[in-house]
Amino acid sequence: MALKLNPEAKAVYRSIREEIRRRLVLPGSSSMLDRFEPTSDRGEILRRQDYLRENLPKIRSELREQIARVKPIKFRRDYLHDRILIVDEGELERALNLGLCEVSTSLEDSEGYSLVLSTVGYGIDVELLPSQIAPELYIMPLWENRETLNALARIGELTGEGSVASEILRKLDGLGEVMEKRNLLDGLEELVAAKERELNERISEKLEKFSLTLSGKELLDFLGELKAGNYEAIFRHFGGVEGEILDLINEAEDELSEKLGVTVELFSREELYPVAVPPESIEMLREELERELKVELYLKSREILESVRPLLPALRDELSRVNELDFLQAIKEFTEGLSFPELWKGGIAFINGRHLFIENPQPVSYVVGEKPENFGVPDSDVIHNERVVILTGANSGGKTSLLELITQITVLTHMGLPVPAEKAWVEPLDELFFFRRKRSTYGAGAFETALRSFVRALRGEGRKLILIDEFEAITEPGAAVRIIGELLRIAHEKGFYVVIVSHLGEDLRKELPFARIDGIEARGLDEKLNLIVDRQPAFGKLGRSTPELIVESLARRKRGKEREIFERVLRAFGRS
Numbered sequence: 001m002a003l004k005l006n007p008e009a010k011a012v013y014r015s016i017r018e019e020i021r022r023r024l025v026l027p028g029s030s031s032m033l034d035r036f037e038p039t040s041d042r043g044e045i046l047r048r049q050d051y052l053r054e055n056l057p058k059i060r061s062e063l064r065e066q067i068a069r070v071k072p073i074k075f076r077r078d079y080l081h082d083r084i085l086i087v088d089e090g091e092l093e094r095a096l097n098l099g100l101c102e103v104s105t106s107l108e109d110s111e112g113y114s115l116v117l118s119t120v121g122y123g124i125d126v127e128l129l130p131s132q133i134a135p136e137l138y139i140m141p142l143w144e145n146r147e148t149l150n151a152l153a154r155i156g157e158l159t160g161e162g163s164v165a166s167e168i169l170r171k172l173d174g175l176g177e178v179m180e181k182r183n184l185l186d187g188l189e190e191l192v193a194a195k196e197r198e199l200n201e202r203i204s205e206k207l208e209k210f211s212l213t214l215s216g217k218e219l220l221d222f223l224g225e226l227k228a229g230n231y232e233a234i235f236r237h238f239g240g241v242e243g244e245i246l247d248l249i250n251e252a253e254d255e256l257s258e259k260l261g262v263t264v265e266l267f268s269r270e271e272l273y274p275v276a277v278p279p280e281s282i283e284m285l286r287e288e289l290e291r292e293l294k295v296e297l298y299l300k301s302r303e304i305l306e307s308v309r310p311l312l313p314a315l316r317d318e319l320s321r322v323n324e325l326d327f328l329q330a331i332k333e334f335t336e337g338l339s340f341p342e343l344w345k346g347g348i349a350f351i352n353g354r355h356l357f358i359e360n361p362q363p364v365s366y367v368v369g370e371k372p373e374n375f376g377v378p379d380s381d382v383i384h385n386e387r388v389v390i391l392t393g394a395n396s397g398g399k400t401s402l403l404e405l406i407t408q409i410t411v412l413t414h415m416g417l418p419v420p421a422e423k424a425w426v427e428p429l430d431e432l433f434f435f436r437r438k439r440s441t442y443g444a445g446a447f448e449t450a451l452r453s454f455v456r457a458l459r460g461e462g463r464k465l466i467l468i469d470e471f472e473a474i475t476e477p478g479a480a481v482r483i484i485g486e487l488l489r490i491a492h493e494k495g496f497y498v499v500i501v502s503h504l505g506e507d508l509r510k511e512l513p514f515a516r517i518d519g520i521e522a523r524g525l526d527e528k529l530n531l532i533v534d535r536q537p538a539f540g541k542l543g544r545s546t547p548e549l550i551v552e553s554l555a556r557r558k559r560g561k562e563r564e565i566f567e568r569v570l571r572a573f574g575r576s
């Protein structure tokens with residue numbers, strides 16, 4: 001059963017949830033928060049506490065950075081246009097239903113496909129399984145997410161839970177060579193152009209050398225041959241150069257063949273200098289390479305998938321565990337220094353509670369309902385297990401903040417999380433109500449609305465905590481005492497826990513002997529003549545609003561005639 005929250009209590013829950021959510025690293029982890037919605041089920045709260053007690057210590061600070069590297073790995077069914085599957089008439093429907101590629105019963109249809117797969121011996125042998133027909137659909141997402149796999153491996157080390165990712169990565173290594181060729185294919189034009197440039201440079205060097213040699217003694221020989229009409233020798237001379245150039249071309253093509261893994265013949269043998277590769281040749285080479293690569297990638301993927309497939313369920317589990325770890329690290333960060341409350345029966349009590357959203361708050365201890373035996377807070381002897389408490393005291397004393405703190409501790413307890421207090425005892429409740437003071441709403445409308453919500457909170461049975469901030473601000477003090485008095489009597493009879501902020505403490509005390517009156521008071525003035533407020537309510541004591549301290553502050557700040565008047569007023573309090 002979910003703990004019921006009225007809108008303002010729910011707003012406190014939302015701000016807590018938001019504090020945790022913004023500490024998450026991955027968007028996919030926020031659904032974990034839904035599992036920690038406030039519940040009134042005692043057993044469930046205890047289970048959550050146990051789960052966190054066991055798991056939070058495993059969370060190391062380095063984890064956050066690794067979690068941030070994890071991306072979801074999505075295996076998508078896709079239709080592959082590069083392959084055809086040739087099957088037997090009887091398998092046709094099953095093969096078509098796989099929806100992975102073109103299917104036919106006739107080999108004639110395979111024209112134009114890079115990959116011909118077959119269950120009947122017409123191509124690469126396959127069974128009718130996605131892992132054999134389209135292994136790339138499994139392997140490519142893994143290959144593209146090596147960063148994630150690396151992070152998972154590291155996370156496995158950090159948590160001591162291990163990981164299958166490193167084994168998968170090792171198997172994927174076998175794909176490296178094919179992928180490198182793929183990269184070469186992307187830069188094919190540039191690769192060929194560079195070779196072409198290099199080749200032309202080397203040929204031109206050769207030709208230069210050739211003309212140099214010719215300008216030596218050979219030139220004389222050459223002229224001699226020419227005079228004698230010995231053309232044979234001249235051609236032999238030129239033929240030698242031609243042979244050398246052809247060698248250079250062959251060498252360049254061999255290098256390319258080696259790199260690309262196919263026999264390359266790109267350069268023309270007709271025009272020896274400068275050599276140029278026609279664009280059509282590059283296109284043909286590209287097509288051939290693509291075809292070869294597809295086959296190679298298919299075969300490699302299939303081989304790797306065979307050994308990787310049994311690891312995939314564990315990988316899936318690890319990926320969802322990362323969201324859980326992300327959630328845990330967010331909780332760990334948010335609850336640093338907080339402590340698990342004790343579940344008990346008797347209300348709510350805490351020692352040195354610290355408001356979540358006040359910076360450097362003064363810790364406050366408080367009890368609504370039964371006082372725990374080892375409560376040990378000074379001056380708490382006057383507490384007599386009162387379920388209804390009236391909180392009085394100075395303006396800006398921290399009354400609203402205390403109601404907020406009680407709400408925070410109650411909500412966190414019901415989420416199963418630690419609370420901002422040194423020690424806390426919380427009874428699992430059915431409903432939590434928090435009514436804030438409506439500052440600017442006056443008149444019958446506002447009063448009617450407030451009264452209705454209050455009465456709605458009192459309706460029915462169950463374990464309820466009702467927190468009300470200054471109800472009387474929207475009606476006349478006289479009527480307020482009567483209305484609040486009667487409503488609190490009903491709350492008392494029903495055994496609900498109530499904290500109500502009120503300036504009518506004196507009057508309510510007379511009406512409600514069962515209620516405790518606590519007070520927040522100013523202790524004095526600091527060196528700058530500002531009020532020093534003790535945020536810790538005094539138990540069983542009406543909080544004076546200490547206007548005399550304000551008068552004293554003014555008396556000491558002012559000069560001349562005004563000061564005289566303030567001092568006279570101060571004397572009326574019996575102080576000077």
Ligand SMILES: Nc1ncnc2c1ncn2[C@@H]1O[C@H](COP(=O)(O)OP(=O)(O)OP(=O)(O)O)[C@@H](O)[C@H]1O
Nearest residue numbers: 358360361362394395396397398399400401402535
């Ligand atoms: N425990 C605390 N430690 C430090 N600062 C606090 C604490 N509680 C409240 N304050 C600060 O005191 C100021 C007044 O608090 P709050 O509004 O709760 O007082 P209040 O008694 O409800 O005042 P009002 O009577 O005007 O409604 C706020 O700025 C708040 O941050």
